[in-house]
Amino acid sequence: MNLKGFFVTALSSALELDIATPDDVLRHVTPDVLSIHLPRPLWARLLTACLGAPRVDAQLVVETVGVPNLCEHVPQPIIWACLQEIGRRAIGADGESDGVVALVHDRKAPSAPLIAPSPPIVATGTPVATPVIAAPALPAPTIPRPTTANPLGDLVNELEHDQDRDRSATGNGTAGNASRARTPTSQRFRQSQTGIGRLAPTSLTSPRRPQAAASPSATPVSLPSVLGGRSSDKTPPPPADPADTFEVVTEMGKDDWKNALAVEDEQLVDWQASDETITTADDFTGRKR
């Protein structure tokens, strides 16, 4: 009885005819099995092939080692377990038993524990009656639908509306500005959120000069004295102590930042010439921009 020859024919033809795949083989002839039973020269050939192949998969292993070598060196119960799975799948058997034999561990083979557990056999002909439990219809959570596509847009719109109202109240704004449609604000938020301005030099990315509020620990600048009488209608209350000065300036910028910018432009020459703003003696004139 040439059992190995029978196995070679059965397994080879199963692979040729797409009855089985190399993955089916490696589910049983696992790397652990190969490591124990495959001779070292075959392992060298396999490693060489794997190192030279762009992709290592079961097909490469089976083709490199070869079905005859697998059937020659791998214990027959393992090869049989592989064939059994293939055969049961071919006949559409859905259980472990095909009515004739029941696969158990070989009592003679010392490598019986190495037999990979049989994976669940996918029945092709006999569907498994799996009860389908219909889940009770649960009420779907009611999620309030957003009224606007951009929630932050409302906040910005409201702020701009307030500014326009203030501008029209002071006579700086026009009727066209008050009634114009809000421009998209996405660009503004992108600049503040991406942090690109933090990485790039300020002089290159923004035409704005550094704010005086950037150095709150220095001598606090009294805003009313800088602004003169232009902001007399919105003069903040005098600070209770020097620590509150910074907060007062910040609040001014938040409420009427456009006016603050306008004042700042007027103060550019004086600010640049001021000795207080010189923080370093380095000469940057020769720096490449």
Add this chain to the structure above:
Amino acid sequence: MTKDQRQQWFARVMESGLENQVFAPSDVLAHATPDVLANNLPPDLLSKVLTASLAAGSMTPERVLETITPDVMSRHLPHDVLWACIAAAAARAGVTNAVVS
């Protein structure tokens, strides 16, 4: 896996089992019983089996399988019957601790 591929595979396995003496024609007929043959073989094949046996004077498993070749078996007999034959042979060969029913 198409039906043709499955038939080819069972034909090769049955042929290999007979060639390698994993199972004998009598083992095949132990599963492919006269009842199975009668219910699955087409009339012309049944007639041919009978004709050959009549000409030889006896009907032996070997003679039946001269007509009912592995290819014919895989085309006409239920594959689970063929698989039962293969599995039982494997159990007899000792590759499993199988219980032959």
